[in-house]
Amino acid sequence: MPLSTQCQDDDKKYVLVASLDNARNLSNILKAITFKDHAIFTATSNGLQVTVEYCKTLQASAFIQTEIFQEFTIKEDLVAFQINLTVLLDCLNIFGGSPVAGTSTALQMCYKGYGYPLTLYLEEGGVVTVCKIKTQEPEELIDFDFCSTNVINQVILQSESLKEAFSELDMTSEVLTITMSPSRPYFRLSTFGNSGNAHYDYSKDSDMMEMFRCTKTQTNRYKMSLLKPSTKALALSCKVSVRTDNRGFLSLQYLIRNDDGQHSYVDFFCCPDEEGEEE
């Protein structure tokens, strides 16, 4: 394969080399978190994490495990840099965004370390493109300190039903409230818009509900503008886990299955709206 020869000579110099036979396995997931231009890339032996933050109130991360890559070599414990995500996606889709049946774009990403650009080798149908994207000092990521011991309520739903609800949400509402409770209405999404309010209730006995673990009734408000970016991830996912902790922080985890049946994850952490109060 032509790509594997590109990096070989400089093998000793690269701290990170990752290859994919199908670049879409990366680009599709990155699309789910592209609501800001810049992203922090963090690579460890477990795989690749790409994180985007917004206004210190929203953080989204995509996790692509080592197993998904055809080749994943990392010379240091942790490799991190900041990069323009929009530019990266444009490069990954350089052969055209719409996939032609039977063909796929092969990708190899190489990074020499601090100060060096991220080099992408992309190949489709015998044509090779080289892209070098500048990297920056990675900004400090907020630690939302969301740990499982503080989780009060959790549900896991099949994405299908949530997709319907999210596509119908009243966008004139500034907030979305999420109510989770061991008693009715169990799991409720509410909007308060110009024409009135709307509630979407999911019963705990619903066959869309894969797991229902709610210990205490909680209603939390989140700005609609913060949750809207998550709909891209929702659209790609097959399952979603919704968790809230004792501070009302929201964690949305989306399970995304790629073309080859492998799993990747996208996490969204969101702060509750200041004005709202927990019950």
Add this chain to the structure above:
Amino acid sequence: MQCVVTGGNVKVLAKAIHSLSRIGEELYVEPQKDGLALRSVNSSRSAYACFLFAPLFFSRYSIPNGKDFRCKIAIKSVQSVFRSVATLEKTVEKCHIELDEENDRLTFTLHCKHGLLKTHNLSYQDSESLQAMFDKDACTTNFRVNPRVLVDTVAHFPPSLEEVTVTVSDERMWVRNYVEDETERSKAMLTELCLASDEFDHFVVKAHNSFTFCLKELRGLLVFAESNNLPVSMYFKEPGCPVVLSVTDSVMEGNFVLATLSDGSSPPKNKSKGAHTQQSLPPDDFMNDDMDSYLIAMDTSVASSAAEPPASTLTDPCTSKLPEANHKTRTHSEEEEEEEVADGPDRPPNKKFRSLFFGSVLPPSPQMSTQPVTTQEVLASDSEDES
């Protein structure tokens, strides 16, 4: 008020609401003994539509006791309840419509598959009654046709086309796009379709006539008729009188009343109370066309007092409660008197509604500006005020 719609009827209700949204921006809801009436009217009062769902359409139907209830809701809000008709069909099992008078809310609850419950609490405003007056039996010309025929016919006209002219003879119907100016006629593309009487299920023409009306508003009805596979009936008397289009089945009736343009060659009459005939008109001249031609006679109980500012439009929320029955009668008869008093050839009659078919196109005319300001509330603004 409590209405429950189940199964396939939810889709029918949703489509009716989407149809009404093509007419006006507000949905007038009135639960009546003979069924639930959903109505809409456009801002220039040249198009009116009403769907009446009989009690049998619902699996449960109960109306508020005592006083008549009617309200209006922004139609976009109701549309958002029934946003995706395709999904409705697949997932909605039941739809409850309940009235919450304490909070001035109408609650739509959709019971969907997989244990999902969607509840929409929509705020409403009190409204006056909205009822167009039309008499299908008096219409000399009427047709009934498979909606597919009409859909295929209008498909030939561009979506931007505003008005069409329909001409009928004993055996045929012609549908042509309407071009105002003689000068424009030579530059515009003219499309004409001819339908033979055998394409119709029923075709009765008593007089050869032409009538021009707004196509855009008709399309809403056609979509509804086609999706429910219901024949469309058209009732027409003469130019200037509104054309009525209906779809009916055993549990539902929809009527679209569209104003038509007078052709100026015959003294136009309209169907309002105290019908007022003017002298025969000069040759077809837009400025001199009788205002009445563009009106749809409408019956609206005026809920305001004399102190109301005269220029208020019908879209202003009527915050006052509906008048008591005797007050209503009194206002009504006042207006009738006024109509007779204003019976002069040079002044337009003092009707309850003044609406203009081509509101935005019509240049300011002396007739319009001399609308008398009386104790009666003027419920439709002059064309200059129309945005």
